[in-house]
Amino acid sequence: MAEDLQIIQGDKQTQYENLLPQIKGLISGETNFVANMANICAALKEQFHFFWVGFYLAENEELVLGPFQGPVACTRIAYNRGVCGTAWAKEETVIVPNVDEFPGHIACSSLSKSEIVVPLFKDGKCIGILDVDSDELADFDEIDSKYLAEILTFLGDTC
Secondary structure (H helix, E strand, C coil): CCCCCCCCCCCHHHHHHHHHHHHHHHHCCCCCHHHHHHHHHHHHHHHHCCCEEEEEEEECCEEEEEEEECCCCCCEEECCCHHHHHHHHHCCCEEECCHHHCCCCCCCCCCCCEEEEEEEEECCEEEEEEEEEECCCCCCCHHHHHHHHHHHHCCHHHC
16 A cells, blocks of 8 residues: 655646556555545645545535545535535536635635535445635636546445
């Protein structure tokens, strides 16, 4: 199991392409879901210096905070509320270039400026989301969407 990341410079796609096999190696052979989510958060935060990276897991009609990297966060988010609840309800990735312009945005931190939320699936059901926040406007795009969704597939049978 790899425990060190090789952080590289370059464009966003190059950084993701370098990071993907490292994350795969990092969680390969580890069957604990929480440990794997934690290492995914740490790897993304280290590589991209995102403001906040974390998981929320579905529990009844709420998303409950899971492993994360960054400042303290909202503990529970209602179904279809805010960016995270919307991505969960729609079961699709939501990219928000300016969180202040998103109706019903939940401001866990006023320093967050843009956000991407990617649903996590198990057996075709959305069981949670990966939430990534940036302190810069319009920091996320389809490249992030593609690679973050691919990273979530690595969780496989551990979730």
